[in-house]
Amino acid sequence: MIAAVVFASLAVGATAAEPTGTEIMQAVYDRPQGKDMSGVLTMTLVDAKGKERVRSIKQISGSFTGMDKKLMVFxxxxxxxxxxxxxxSYAGQGKGDDQWIYLPALKRVKRISSEGRGDNFMGSDFTYDDLGDRQPMEDTHTLTSTETVDGEACWVVESVPKDPKDLYSRTITWISKGKTVGLKRDYYDKRGTLLKTLRISSIESVSGIWVIKKTEMRNEQKKTSTRMEFSEVKIDSGLVDGDFTERAMTKGL
Structure with a gap:
């Protein structure tokens, strides 16, 4: 989940009993984000031999009439x-995300098919599906335990996709009780073997909203990794629905 691949956050009031896995994941999904957000992503791709490639991306996102939209431009x-x-993404509508990619060499915008959601995004360890906005209703969630991660008490939630064709067989997420922000997530392939791990190393409050600043996705099978650092963050800067169109994709930011 980054600003995109980012975990969302929403404070959950303390109760006598632990919330259910579904309640926790719904709280994460329903986090306050402001009306819009913008910033710069520095993406570092690391191959199995440790060689690095760095890419710079401008990213904007916003919520408009029940829809959450995001645009990333390299x-x-x-x-x-x-x-x-x-x-x-279509919050609470039970409808899958719509995704597009624009390649300047082809000079056209291409819709990403459901079959292509498992492809790696621009050579990174994130798939197109990872960059989408997964809704809690798509999985069955179980609170399995509580653990401490980097000094923070966490709920540990196992999520199993309801769709048998899903890319992963299950994920396990460690969510900070204090911030209700995901601190790490393990992804398991269809054989039930650990495939990838997502780790959050820096979270900051910007205009009262928790923003994930540093993320790393590691492919445990290929031994590659992708680091994301989110900087120059602005909240509620006045973005409009018209900033998120196919035309905007071709014009750049």
Missing amino acids: QSPADVRGTSFMNW
Whole structure:
């Protein structure tokens, strides 16, 4: 989940009994984000030999009439400059995300099919599906335990997809009780083997909203990883629905 791949946050009041797994994941999904958010993502791709490639991305997101929209535009290096990705999600409507990618060399916007959601995004360890806005109703959630991560008490929630064709067989998420922000997540492949791990190393409050600043996705089977650092964050800067269109994808940010 980044600003995109980012986990959402929403404070949950203390109660005598622990909330259910579904209640926890719904709280994470329903977090306050402000009307819109913008910033710069620095993406670092690390191969199995430790060689790094760095990419810079401008990202904007916003909520408009029951829809959450996100646009990412690559700024550098030159071979990916102008490439853009857009995601529309339909909160609480039981409808899957719509996704598009624009490749300057082809000079056209392409819709990403459901079959393509498992492909890696621009050579990273994130799939297109990972960059979407997964709704709690898509999984069966179980609170399995409580543990401490980096000094923070966490709920541990196992989520099993209801759709047997889903990319993963299950995920396990550690969610801070104090911030209700996911601190890490394990992804298991269809054989039930650990495939990837997502770790959050920096979270900051911006205008009263928890924003994840540093994220790492590691492919435990290929031994590759992708780091994301979110900077120059602005909340409620006046973005409008018209900023999230196919035309906007081709114009850049």
